[in-house]
Amino acid sequence: MRLLYDFKALFDRYGVGVGSFVAVVISLWVFILILLPQIAMIDMSFGHNLPPAERGGPNDVYTLSNYAYFLFGNDGGFNTLHLTIMAKTVIASVVVTVFDLILCYPIAYVLAHGAKPQAARLMIIGLIVPYWVNEVLRAFAFRILFGSTGLVNGVGLALGLWSDPIDFIREDVALYAGLTYAYILLMIFPIYNAIEALDRNQIEAARDMGASWWRIHWRVVIPMAKPGIASGSTMVFMLTTGSLAAPQILGGPSNLWFTQLVYQWFNEASNWARGSAYAVILVAVCILFTFLMMRVFKVSIGEIGR
Known part of the structure; x- marks a missing residue:
């Protein structure tokens, strides 16, 4: 019903022609590029890894063995390796999300209410321009920066902060x-959009009443920014857990990301059924995190999607 209401509002605002075009494009995008691949992956995850000649035959039946393997492996005991990799990936993704939140909230506030319009535009351009560089190239740049002969070690050694080069790659500092x-x-931008809607007079009123800086943010700004914080946290967590290039380039030799397991099942083991099961598990974890953000910040899915 909500979707029908949105389409009706679209037709009323832009007319039947433009509204129909947008509705068809959105429908094709959602059903063909999102829903159908996910349904196919879920269906494949409940199947056996059969050669093409046996697919559709008597052995091609549904099974839970791929999901059971993630939990118990082949020997019946807990699959501690893969469970540990999943736990490490989730914990690392939460840590990265918290780092981003701590770093980005002050920047978003300054952009929305602290900087003059011209300065804010320059800051936004300064934030966006580095992302014109491909993600893989940026990952290699971080590997060079944190290498044993890189800039970080060079500055640390020159200032006497440490006596020998630190292996930031092995310690996963470069990865984080x-x-x-x-x-x-x-x-930054979801929090910025949420804070920008805050009336500046509310902040001034709180200051006039003697509220401290932290109390203004805790009682006035953060409640307004909750949808943006939830939205940003959800996107950062999902993309971090689903990252593949950065863990492969910046991760230490003993650090395996869960997406690398998915990649190995698909491309190295040629076991698409088990790879699909692992991918479904990863999607389920991301969905659970989204619901957790909704509960923690007391926001709806509509507010997160704005």
């Missing part, structure tokens, strides 16, 4: 820094 930087815009 690269992922935090990779999705920083997806945290």
Whole structure:
């Protein structure tokens, strides 16, 4: 009903021609490029890894073995390796999301209420321009920066902060820094859009009543920014858990990202059924995180999607 109401409003505002075009394009996008691939992946995840000649035959039946393998492996015990990789990926994604939130909230506030319009536009351009560079190239740039002979180690050694080069790659410092930087815009702009709608007079009134800086943000700004914080956190978490290039380039030799497991099942083991099951599990984790954000910040899915 909500979708029909939105389409009716679209027709009323732009006319039947433009409204029909937009409705058809959105429908094709949602059903062909989003829903159908997901349905196909879910269907494949409940199947056996059969050669093409046996597909559709008596052995091609639904099974839960691919999901059972994620939990128990082949020997019946817990699949501690893959469960640990999933846990590490989720925890690392939460840490990156928190880093981005701490870093981006002050920037978004300054853009919305602290800087003059000309300065704000220059700041936005300065944030966007670096992202004209491909994500893979930016990941390699971080690997160079944090390498044993890179800029970070060079400055640290020159200032006497440490006596020997630190292996930031093995310690995953480069990975966390690269992922935090990779999705920083997806945290800034949702928070900026939410804070920008805040009436500046509310902040001035709170100051006139003697409220401290932290109390103004806690009681006035953050409640207004909750949808933006939830939206930004959801997008950063999802893209971090689903990242593949950055973990492969910046991750240490002992750090395996869950997306790398999915990649291995699809491309190295040629087991598309199990790869689909692992991909479905990853999608389910991201959906659960979205619901968690909705509950923590007490916002609806519509507010997150704005």
